[in-house]
Amino acid sequence: MKVEKISELTIDRLSIYLRCLELLSKEGVETISSQDLATRFNLNSAQIRKDLTQFGEFGVRGVGYAVVKLRDCLRAILGLEVSHNIGIIGAGNMGIALADYEGFTGSNFKAVALFDNDQEKIGRKTKLGIEIYDVKNLKDIIKEKFIDIIVLAVPASVIQLVLDQVVAAGIKGVLSFAPVQLQVPEDVTVKIVDLTISFHSLSHALINSGIRPNNRGVKADEEEKNLVVICKEQERSS
Amino acid sequence: MKVEKISELTIDRLSIYLRCLELLSKEGVETISSQDLATRFNLNSAQIRKDLTQFGEFGVRGVGYAVVKLRDCLRAILGLEVSHNIGIIGAGNMGIALADYEGFTGSNFKAVALFDNDQEKIGRKTKLGIEIYDVKNLKDIIKEKFIDIIVLAVPASVIQLVLDQVVAAGIKGVLSFAPVQLQVPEDVTVKIVDLTISFHSLSHALINSGIRPNNRGVKADEEEKNLVVICKEQERSS
């Protein structure tokens, strides 16, 4: 068996395919072709097939894919046959919102604990009843509650420090909301959700489509050119 | 002047470069080489130079880049010379957390309004004083408060409906937290922050590093193989 390295992009798409298959199976659809799946997103049918065949041959030529079977296979590939308990560090607005995040319901991800170092907050519970623990007890609570994923919702200034403790506690999967490069051992996976990049990217798109905030209406074609000119001028004047 | 299409990946990296330059300029560093920048993240110095030269020639051969100048150019390219007012639709946990998100402070993004259709919530304010408006008044408030970016923090079931109203109100930049494919006209940019994909991806990584939740310790090398076998067996048995 080939054990080709599987790309992150493929994994992300599997998640998207799975979402659609969950829907289809609820609708009672029994079989779907890669072409049908492809048109539901803006994807290429060959890409779907390529992605899937990296894990086995799930389809039937001339027929398509059995929805329920493929769904179960994707669940297995994505490690969703076991449930995951999530601990969230940082009981600020973001941490608490995530703890009670409705996106978890119906999935096998479950927020089970919040952590903070603010004595005011420790001992309190969220609306959905998730307790805030002292981050000093991180390691113990992780074991006690079988936490395998930690979400970091703490200020950027302390995040590496916190992460080191998380790693020391044996956690191998981390999701961070701070826009900061993080250092971890090779066997720990860190995903960063960087809202700053998303907003900057939106801002760039706005500028380039010629829409100024307040709708002052700058012409689109001229825009990128103008920017370069601004920069080139600055370059010369320095 | 060439008007080559600039890739999304490049734009995202510009945001990262900018973040570092903001830091460097605060530290009083006046000049930096692409090599120095590259080692600060795990990037290739040629990539940084390639990214930058798509917008002009900002560097000085033999010297490097002037930190403050490059910072200002990146700000201009990313459309950060004007400030952006953000409206958030959905005054649930997530929406409110975002409204008071500390990541905005010091940036020129500012949450200025929340929207909801729950009469209970309308008229209330967040801790930081951002008011919740009736989504019926969306268009008016957008104009009144010069909102140019809308964040969607509403349930997936109604998101396309809400988005249609947002587009009708003339908004060209949208950030969505719902894991759902969205339809918009060509001139509207939608960014999706898909936490489900992030968690699935983490889950996959955990499975593949041989770490089971609860640390039951499955051997790593065997894992992907096992999954395929599971799937192939299901395939045969169907």
Added chain:
DNA sequence: AATTGTGAATTCCTTCACAGCC
């Protein structure tokens, strides 16, 4: 007839390596 699985072609992105410049 229809649809998968896949080598080949293509496109896109990254990295190398060096000419050009300060």
Added chain:
DNA sequence: GGCTGTGAAGGAATTCACAATT
């Protein structure tokens, strides 16, 4: 000497197009 800007090489991801299969 040191560093940028860039053509060329290399690598990765996507798409095409068709043989294989039911």
